Amino acid sequence: xxxxxxxxxxxxxxxxxxxxxxxxxxxxxxxxxxxxxxxxxxxxxxxxxxxxxxxxxxxxxxxxxxxxxxxxxxxxxxxxxxxxxxxxxxxxxxxxxxxxxxxxxxxxxxxxxxxxxxxxxxxxxxxxxxxxxxxxxxxxxxxxxxxxxxxxxxxxxxxxxxxxxxxxxxxxxxxxxxxxxxxxxxxxxxxxxxxxxxxxxxxxxxxxxxxxxxxxxxxxxxxxxxxxxxxxxxxxxxxxxxxxxxxxxxxxxxxxxxxxxxxxxxxxxxxxxxxxxxxxxxxxxxxxxxxxxxxxxxxxxxxxxxxxxxxxxxxxxxxxxxxxxxxxxxxxxxxxxxxxxxxxxxxxxxxxxxxxxxxxxxxxxxxxxxxxxxxxxxxxxxxxxxxxxxxxxxxxxxxxxxxxxxxxxxxxxxxxxxxxxxxxxxxxxxxxxxxxxxxxxxxxxxxxxxxxxxxxxxxx
Amino acid sequence: xxxxxxxxxxxxxxxxxxxxxxxxxxxxxxxxxxxxxxxxxxxxxxxxxxxxxxxxxxxxxxxxxxxxxxxxxxxxxxxxxxxxxxxxxxxxxxxxxxxxxxxxxxxxxxxxxxxxxxxxxxx
Numbered sequence: 001x002x003x004x005x006x007x008x009x010x011x012x013x014x015x016x017x018x019x020x021x022x023x024x025x026x027x028x029x030x031x032x033x034x035x036x037x038x039x040x041x042x043x044x045x046x047x048x049x050x051x052x053x054x055x056x057x058x059x060x061x062x063x064x065x066x067x068x069x070x071x072x073x074x075x076x077x078x079x080x081x082x083x084x085x086x087x088x089x090x091x092x093x094x095x096x097x098x099x100x101x102x103x104x105x106x107x108x109x110x111x112x113x114x115x116x117x118x119x120x121x122x123x124x125x126x127x128x129x130x131x132x133x134x135x136x137x138x139x140x141x142x143x144x145x146x147x148x149x150x151x152x153x154x155x156x157x158x159x160x161x162x163x164x165x166x167x168x169x170x171x172x173x174x175x176x177x178x179x180x181x182x183x184x185x186x187x188x189x190x191x192x193x194x195x196x197x198x199x200x201x202x203x204x205x206x207x208x209x210x211x212x213x214x215x216x217x218x219x220x221x222x223x224x225x226x227x228x229x230x231x232x233x234x235x236x237x238x239x240x241x242x243x244x245x246x247x248x249x250x251x252x253x254x255x256x257x258x259x260x261x262x263x264x265x266x267x268x269x270x271x272x273x274x275x276x277x278x279x280x281x282x283x284x285x286x287x288x289x290x291x292x293x294x295x296x297x298x299x300x301x302x303x304x305x306x307x308x309x310x311x312x313x314x315x316x317x318x319x320x321x322x323x324x325x326x327x328x329x330x331x332x333x334x335x336x337x338x339x340x341x342x343x344x345x346x347x348x349x350x351x352x353x354x355x356x357x358x359x360x361x362x363x364x365x366x367x368x369x370x371x372x373x374x375x376x377x378x379x380x381x382x383x384x385x386x387x388x389x390x391x392x393x394x395x396x397x398x399x400x401x402x403x404x405x406x407x408x409x410x411x412x413x414x415x416x417x418x419x420x421x422x423x424x425x426x427x428x429x430x431x432x433x434x435x436x437x438x439x440x441x442x443x444x445x446x447x448x449x450x451x452x453x454x455x456x457x458x459x460x
Numbered sequence: 461x462x463x464x465x466x467x468x469x470x471x472x473x474x475x476x477x478x479x480x481x482x483x484x485x486x487x488x489x490x491x492x493x494x495x496x497x498x499x500x501x502x503x504x505x506x507x508x509x510x511x512x513x514x515x516x517x518x519x520x521x522x523x524x525x526x527x528x529x530x531x532x533x534x535x536x537x538x539x540x541x542x543x544x545x546x547x548x549x550x551x552x553x554x555x556x557x558x559x560x561x562x563x564x565x566x567x568x569x570x571x572x573x574x575x576x577x578x579x580x581x582x583x
Contacts, residue, residue: 172564173563225525256556266545269545279537282534286530288526289527
């Protein structure tokens with residue numbers, strides 16, 4: 001057990017809901033609590049804690065409800081200083097705040113699994129100031145199993161396996177691929193593979209890491225070829241293989257790692273896994289051809305977009321989940337739901353990626369999709385807009401130099417298309433999370449939920 | 461020619477039909493004797509991909525690269541369908557070898573030799 005910790009905050013208003021979820025998660029992470037509970041207790045009689053949805057209009061409703069039930073200017077004997085004894089000089093008239101605390105709780109216990117707070121999709125933990133502004137403190141105790149969360153161990157294992165696989169390769173392919181692998185990346189696909197592999201009776205961390213590394217190599221190999229096709233100069237902040245080594249070597253590097261990943265998977269000796277990944281690779285290739293062909297019909301429509309995205313992005317994410325489950329011998333119900341979870345997550349992930357093209361803070365060059373005439377949902381929605389759609393179509397039909405790209409971006413912003421795409425992506429994430437309901441997920445659910453949400457939250 | 465195409469499932473040539481007359485069919489004929497159709501098609505697809513993508517020569521244009529990728533992926537799926545692990549491993553090693561040679565600016569081992577040996581290993 002770890003005790004003696006204090007969470008301090010400065011409140012700014014008389015009644016205020018302050019979301020402390022991220023700060024509690026930081027405490028859990030810093031303590032290395034992997035499984036257990038975190039207890040949070042207010043050290044004040046006018047500071048409560050509650051769990052609810054962090055939605056601004058709802059917070060306003062809750063503040064007004066407190067005012068309605070226990071009015072600030074009601075009559076409270078506690079405020080009748082003439083009748084009280086031993087009153088401090090700075091005693092405030094705050095009977096309402098004490099009374100309001102009866103509607104809340106002074107303490108809360110949150111469960112922790114795999115290093116993460118266990119919270120439902122819409123749940124946030126709030127400190128509730130009832131007599132602010134003040135300097136406030138909560139006492140925190142953490143109990144359970146401490147150590148590095150499984151997720152970090154899994155990630156390390158995948159990184160080690162990737163490094164091990166690359167180490168034995170000829171330098172001419174190893175060096176450029178290592179540069180790409182070491183530049184980072186989210187490792188979404190291998191992480192999903194490893195998590196899914198925990199859901200079957202034959203879970204073997206080393207075999208799961210091998211499969212996960214192979215999945216990442218397929219993804220990276222496809223990026224190497226994509227960058228050549230898109231004539232991209234940088235990837236993950238570094239020169240692309242095509243830009244630094246030339247197109248001929250980029251093609252060979254991509255081919256080498258497609259083949260190597262296929263071999264690693266074949267050597268695992270699970271025909272279902274081999275077929276799942278092979279089918280995903282085929283789907284990726286077909287959609288890439290489709291994607292390039294659709295650039296002639298830019299910006300396309302929603303159906304074409306979904307068709308491309310399902311293959312280009314969702315196929316491997318979905319296969320990562322399914323193959324992980326198959327490798328461990330998970331039941332068909334679990335495997336099927338994970339497959340659908342991956343499909344929905346993959347589409348949402350790509351929609352979020354589309355939004356990055358309009359974000360100055362994403363770290364990616366803005367307007368690339370427009371310049372390259374990539375099928376992108378914000379553009380499709382902007383062309384459907386009655387007010388700006390005509391002008392967007394007109395611009396997209398002509399040459400796209402800097403002024404045109406800037407104008408298209410401004411029109412997309414003003415059309416509300418970005419909000420619409422964000423909303424659709426969040427809806428898909430919610431649907432993906434619903435796929436996880438009603439199946440036994442062996443403690444993996446919070447991580448899968450977290451991954452799904454963060455895929456979209458990184459942008460929206 | 462029609463007889464040969466008839467023994468291949470339509471789905472196995474989807475998106476690649478135009479390659480048949482452009483050399484894929486001839487490559488298939490080469491591998492087919494004594495080998496089941498999907499293995500012969502897988503070998504022909506790998507050989508076609510290596511040619512399309514210009515491994516060991518001038519780099520392919522983007523369109524050819526993507527078609528070549530689909531050939532390789534289709535070959536992997538066909539081999540997965542066979543359920544033969546030795547065949548899958550041997551084919552993958554053949555592609556690893558020619559692509560490593562291409563990336564190292566070394567002369568390529570003839571693909572037919574590598575694939576012929578791969579098919580032989582699995583027999």
